[in-house]
Amino acid sequence: xxxxxxxxxxxxxxxxxxxxxxxxxxxxxxxxxxxxxxxxxxxxxxxxxxxxxxxxxxxxxxxxxxxxxxxxxxxxxxxxxxxxxxxxxxxxxxxxxxxxxxxxxxxxxxxxxxxxxxxxxxxxxxxxxxxxxxxxxxxxxxxxxxxxxxxxxxxxxxxxxxxxxxxxxxxxxxxxxxxxxxxxxxxxxxxxxxxxxxxxxxxxxxxxxxxxxxxxxxxxxxxxxxxxxxxxxxxxxxxxxxxxxxxxxxxxxxxxxxxxxxxxxxxxxxxxxxxxxxxxxxxxxxxxxx
Amino acid sequence: xxxxxxxxxxxxxxxxxxxxxxxxxxxxxxxxxxxxxxxxxxxxxxxxxxxxxxxxxxxxxxxxxxxxxxxxxxxxxxxxxxxxxxxxxxxxxxxxxxxxxxxxxxxxxxxxxxxxxxxxxxxxxxxxxxxxxxxxxxxxxxxxxxxxxxxxxxxxxxxxxxxxxxxxxxxxxxxxxxxxxxxxxxxxxxxxxxxxxxxxxxxxxxxxxxxxxxxxxxxxxxxxxxxxxxxxxxxxxxxxx
Numbered sequence: 001x002x003x004x005x006x007x008x009x010x011x012x013x014x015x016x017x018x019x020x021x022x023x024x025x026x027x028x029x030x031x032x033x034x035x036x037x038x039x040x041x042x043x044x045x046x047x048x049x050x051x052x053x054x055x056x057x058x059x060x061x062x063x064x065x066x067x068x069x070x071x072x073x074x075x076x077x078x079x080x081x082x083x084x085x086x087x088x089x090x091x092x093x094x095x096x097x098x099x100x101x102x103x104x105x106x107x108x109x110x111x112x113x114x115x116x117x118x119x120x121x122x123x124x125x126x127x128x129x130x131x132x133x134x135x136x137x138x139x140x141x142x143x144x145x146x147x148x149x150x151x152x153x154x155x156x157x158x159x160x161x162x163x164x165x166x167x168x169x170x171x172x173x174x175x176x177x178x179x180x181x182x183x184x185x186x187x188x189x190x191x192x193x194x195x196x197x198x199x200x201x202x203x204x205x206x207x208x209x210x211x212x213x214x215x216x217x218x219x220x221x222x223x224x225x226x227x228x229x230x231x232x233x234x235x236x237x238x239x240x241x242x243x244x245x246x247x248x249x250x251x252x253x254x255x256x257x258x259x260x261x262x263x264x265x266x267x268x269x270x271x272x273x274x275x276x277x278x279x280x281x282x283x284x285x286x287x288x289x290x
Numbered sequence: 291x292x293x294x295x296x297x298x299x300x301x302x303x304x305x306x307x308x309x310x311x312x313x314x315x316x317x318x319x320x321x322x323x324x325x326x327x328x329x330x331x332x333x334x335x336x337x338x339x340x341x342x343x344x345x346x347x348x349x350x351x352x353x354x355x356x357x358x359x360x361x362x363x364x365x366x367x368x369x370x371x372x373x374x375x376x377x378x379x380x381x382x383x384x385x386x387x388x389x390x391x392x393x394x395x396x397x398x399x400x401x402x403x404x405x406x407x408x409x410x411x412x413x414x415x416x417x418x419x420x421x422x423x424x425x426x427x428x429x430x431x432x433x434x435x436x437x438x439x440x441x442x443x444x445x446x447x448x449x450x451x452x453x454x455x456x457x458x459x460x461x462x463x464x465x466x467x468x469x470x471x472x473x474x475x476x477x478x479x480x481x482x483x484x485x486x487x488x489x490x491x492x493x494x495x496x497x498x499x500x501x502x503x504x505x506x507x508x509x510x511x512x513x514x515x516x517x518x519x520x521x522x523x524x525x526x527x528x529x530x531x
Binding site for chain 1: 354356376377379380381382383384385386388390392393394395396397398407408410411412
């Protein structure tokens with residue numbers, strides 16, 4: 001009888017011990033993730049503060065910035081046009097399938113589709129392009145620089161790593177996401193209209209369609225577009241720089257840095273987008289829920 | 291050669307001072323240094339024989355303010371590195387010309403851009419002026435032109451000479467020369483020595499690390515002191531002149 005009670009108590013202690021270990025592990029994970037997020041916000045905020053100082057923009061920093069813009073935006077115009085063109089066709093075909101069921105016309109849906117494109121789709125695709133083409137490259141480049149002692153070389157010459165390496169990359173990522181967003185909106189608009197025109201589903205003249213789109217667009221759309229390109233792009237730049245500079249001492253870490261920067265940037269894009277949607281459009285939603 | 295150093299009066303200001311400094315190692319392979327005492331004023335030159343362990347000593351890092359002392363002080367231009375803010379530290383490092391023992395290059399810039407980087411960052415001089423100065427120093431050191439290739443595709447000898455160009459064209463107040471002759475033919479030594487003496491006559495202090503104090507006849511004369519790293523501390527050997 002006593003042995004049985006002792007066994008039960010021992011089992012209970014083991015279970016309690018395992019539960020405590022599990023809770024401790026989960027707590028550690030949660031704290032690590034919080035610390036990581038706080039670090040990224042700190043880098044993004046520091047980059048913003050430094051970017052606003054005129055003294056930061058020495059000619060060496062401007063040179064790095066121009067190179068980044070060239071690589072991240074100018075070189076990516078072609079791929080943006082191709083993707084935008086394909087998305088325009090895809091959107092139009094998908095919308096055309098629903099027109100009869102919804103009992104509406106293409107010219108009536110077009111402004112709504114464009115608003116969706118400007119507010120959500122173009123910023124999202126622009127972010128994906130920048131992450132895939134430049135974000136991973138930034139993380140890999142910085143990781144290799146750190147492994148080869150190049151950050152120490154900069155430091156020894158009195159050149160601040162944050163100012164010289166991080167600020168131009170973060171600013172260029174934000175501005176390039178916005179610029180590519182504009183290119184994507186234009187490409188989606190043109191290709192969507194072209195398909196509609198060729199299939200006789202879009203009776204409007206391009207000028208008339210543009211007028212109706214502009215008339216339907218509000219300040220909120222513009223604010224949403226700017227926020228969802230600049231803020232998310234800023235975070236993409238900060239995350240990729242942070243991941244690159246986190247590498248410790250092994251060249252074998254570089255591939256995992258590259259994939260981690262891509263995954264974390266993607267996650268951040270969706271989370272920041274969701275947060276911005278709540279901030280910009282959430283008031284009406286919250287009021288209706290309450 | 292060697293006589294053109296500045297006159298040694300009492301008014302020379304201190305450039306680099308180690309005051310009973312204990313420097314921790316920066317990496318696992320490095321050795322710590324203890325009880326370092328050294329004072330370099332304008333125009334002074336200290337030759338430090340590091341022996342075989344030269345690559346693994348944090349002496350130059352401490353002089354640059356990259357390795358902070360655990361005890362004692364390292365002062366540059368009268369200010370303790372550890373009391374300076376990050377921006378002040380960076381500005382001051384921009385006044386130090388270095389020939390590094392370890393990797394010295396940014397690999398995604400070509401050698402010419404690497405050489406000009408520090409001056410482009412710290413000064414407002416026109417690019418043409420910087421280029422002219424760099425070419426002038428390159429010719430002086432026997433480099434026909436500063437390579438426009440990435441450092442990885444440039445021979446080590448040319449890279450080392452380009453490092454000399456970078457260090458001297460800064461017009462530094464402190465020259466940190468870590469084994470500057472390593473990988474360079476001995477016939478280049480005269481041009482290095484003349485550049486060092488010219489820098490000293492302008493008021494620069496020189497901390498020159500050599501494997502052996504007798505290596506390649508380093509500078510002699512007033513203001514030159516010799517040290518050796520023995521048992522992880524700096525020991526004065528003898529003065530000349």
